[in-house]
Amino acid sequence: KAGVTQTPRYLIKTRGQQVTLSCSPISGHRSVSWYQQTPGQGLQFLFEYFSETQRNKGNFPGRFSGRQFSNSRSEMNVSTLELGDSALYLCASSLPIGQGGNNEQFFGPGTRLTVL
Amino acid sequence: AQSVSQHNHHVILSEAASLELGCNYSYGGTVNLFWYVQYPGQHLQLLLKYFSGDPLVKGIKGFEAEFIKSKFSFNLRKPSVQWSDTAEYFCAGKLSNNNDMRFGAGTRLTVKP
Secondary structure (H helix, E strand, O other): OOOOEEEOOEEEEOOOOOEEEEEEOOOOOOEEEEEEEEOOOEEEEEEEEEOOEEEEEOOOOOOEEEEEOOOOOEEEEEOOOOHHHOEEEEEEEEOOHHHOOOOOOEEOOOEEEEEO | OOEEEEOOOEEEEEOOOOEEEOEEEEOOOOEEEEEEEEOOOOOOEEEEEEOOOOOEEEOHHHOEEEEEHHHOEEEEEEOOOOHHHOEEEEEEEEEOOOOOOEEOOOEEEEEEO
């Protein structure tokens, strides 16, 4: 089975722009979670999508949003970029307990976003 | 509030030394606990996980961890480290019924050859 894939792997943007990151989960996984990793704040949970609905949300401003499509692929959008948004954005997919899984999350390689 | 904390920020060991990395959690409810490793330039890999049952869990590459409920701890251990274990290690936890995973700050392990 192919793992979690994220595109693009690297991205450079300027302040004020917006960005969209993409995540394709492992085949059959319907839950997708997003995390932000920075040297100062570590790994922080952004949100989780399941069956096209946001199920959990971390403590991030409204500039961070996401969505999930019917094929479970997910996108994350950040509007009005700030310098502090520079980070590695990780996506993880899982198969919930009710669907024969155990909620274990599998991580993708991440998208490294640099905001200039 | 749900949280996971790691005590050691940077650990330096010589090869063949024993390793123990501390992790404490604060959760109300049934908790799932994990240790992940991130090698330089690579993505997070799962070392081991605890969901229920035997509190001593064995993972890949000779790592193990013990879930001690009374101490709210889930420390990672390895009897003899190798140079190739140099990496960053993250403890993480979540409630069993959702995917809001909280990570510790990470521990950077440097193993000297």
